[in-house]
Amino acid sequence: MKRYFFLAALLYALAPHLPAQVENYQPKTVLAKPIRAITNPPIVKAEDASIDDSELIIGVQSGGQARAYPINQLTGPSREIINDTLGGTAIAATW
């Protein structure tokens, strides 16, 4: 019994510290159903893109490859998450 108590205490001590509000998950529903997921997004080479030099992008590197997600394409509820794959890793481009 004592041993289990020790184990429980150890697990508690090792548990990552969570912000208090994690225990208080009360989401509000604002849309009747989920928005269709974006998968296989259109990706082009830099020279084939029509993006202004001054536009802000979110850049990612993975598996030796680099990809940019222009923020001006990621705004609005329908664009908040892009399911993509880069350098062999499945990533969610979201901002």
Next chain:
Amino acid sequence: MYVRKVDQQTLTLRVSGKLWMRSLVMSDLETNSEWSHLLGRAMAGKLKGKVLEPIVTDMMTWAAWKKEFPQTTVLNMRRTSAHYTRDFYRDASMFVFGFEVGGETRALPMSAMLKSPVHQFTIGDETLLATFDKKSTAARLFDSEVDGNVLEFTQLDERLMQDKQTGSRWRIANGEAIGGELTGKRLTPRVGIMSFRRAWQNFHPDSEDVAF
């Protein structure tokens, strides 16, 4: 930005239609678990308690990114906004660069980063370096340690900083040494998120601003 894989299962994430603390809740097609966008944590459903691994990202101008990675590919969808860059510069105090270190959350106020683009600070036993490149709008967070030595950095000019220990010169924009003894070395990047201050505070009420 996250790796969308948990315990060998690849997830397809979408906008759930729910908000929590005024911020996006994602749900995955595979299990319909609900994920906090900002925490990367499943809050409900089969995967409750699982955490998505965040990826290092850089926010900067398209010109600067192309220059650094000429082989880059880019998302090519219709624009949903054209205002983001303008908004950022109109009121940088709306933004923080948030991160986690040793289980604690901290925020770098972007208004302070604009004035002081090379900023070194210590949290616990870690000495971190935050940089902001005005030209490309890239904010970055790095470890200050190189080959086991903590280096102290000061800004030289718009583009370069220098470490006190070896006098090497480093690019502010990407933490690469381009002159001196350490030429070719790169500082190790850390995950940081450019966030609206309000959203960051909602999700990390214990977060403190890094002192400038």
